[in-house]
Amino acid sequence: MVTESNCEIPENLLYYIEGKNTVWAKQESSDTILVGITDIAQTMAGKVVKVRIKKKGIKVEKGRPVATMESGKWAGPVPAPVSGEVIESNAAVEKDPVLVNKDPYGQGWLVKMKVNNPEELKQLYSGNNAVAKLKELITSEKLSCKRL
Template sequence: MGTVRGCNIPEDLYYNVENNVWVRKEDDGTVTVGMTAYACSLAGEIVSYTPKKVGKDVAKDKSAATVESGKWVGPLKAPVSGAITATNPDVAANPGLINKDPYGNGWVVKLQPSDWDGESGELKTGADALAAFESKMDADGFGGC
C-alpha cells in the first residue's frame, strides 16, 4: 500500500489521477471503479450516490455516477469506456461506505471495457501513480488526508 500525504494509494490499482478515480481489472475481464482516498478527503462525507443504470455505455472521462457530499456534487468519471455491468447496492444503502472503504466495499461501478488495451495505457499504476498524486496534491495545495 502506497501513501501520499496520508492518503492511501494502493500500488496494484490503475488510476486516472486527474479525475481522482481508480480501476481494478478483474479476472472476468470487467473492471471495478471507485473514488480515491484523496477524492474522498476533498469531498468530505459522501451522502448521495446515483450511478448510471446497468447496461448504459459510458465514454472515457464521462460520468459513470454522481456523488454528493455536504460540500460537493459531481461526477465520478469513467477511467475507460465501457458498459456498466453492476452498481453497488451497499453504497446505495450507505453512501458513506465510499469514504470508509474506498478501495474495497466502497466501489462505485463495474464496467465491461470496450477498449481496455487502447485506453488503459494512459492510466498510472505503482510508483508512477504515487509520483503523479504527489504532483497533483502539490499543485492543488492539498495538505493531506
C-alpha cells in the same frame, strides 16, 4: 501500499487522473474492471451524502460520468476511467454513501465495467507514475487524508 500525508495509494491499481478528479480501476479480468474514487477524492469531497450510479447496461465513454456524488461541500460526476458498459453497480453505496469515505478501495467501490477497448487501460496511470502524480496532487492541494 504507499501512504503520503495519510492518503493511501495502492500500487496495484490503475488510476484515471484528470485535474482534481482521481478514480481508481482494478482489473478483474482482461476486459472487466471495478471502479471507485481514491482516498484523495473522498477526502476532498468530505462526507458523501448521496451517490447516484449508472444502471447495469448503460454504456459510458471514457471521462463521462459513471456516477454522481454529493457531499456537504461538493457535488459532481465520477468519470469513467475507460469506455465501456456498466455490468454491475454497488447498491450498498447508494443505500449507505458514507462507505465511499470509510472504505474507498473496498466496500466503497462504485461500478463494475466491461471495457470496450483494453488498449485504453494502458493509458491509465499505474505503479510509480501513479504514485508520483497523486503525490503531486496531495502536495498542491495541501491535503491530509482522513476517513470517517
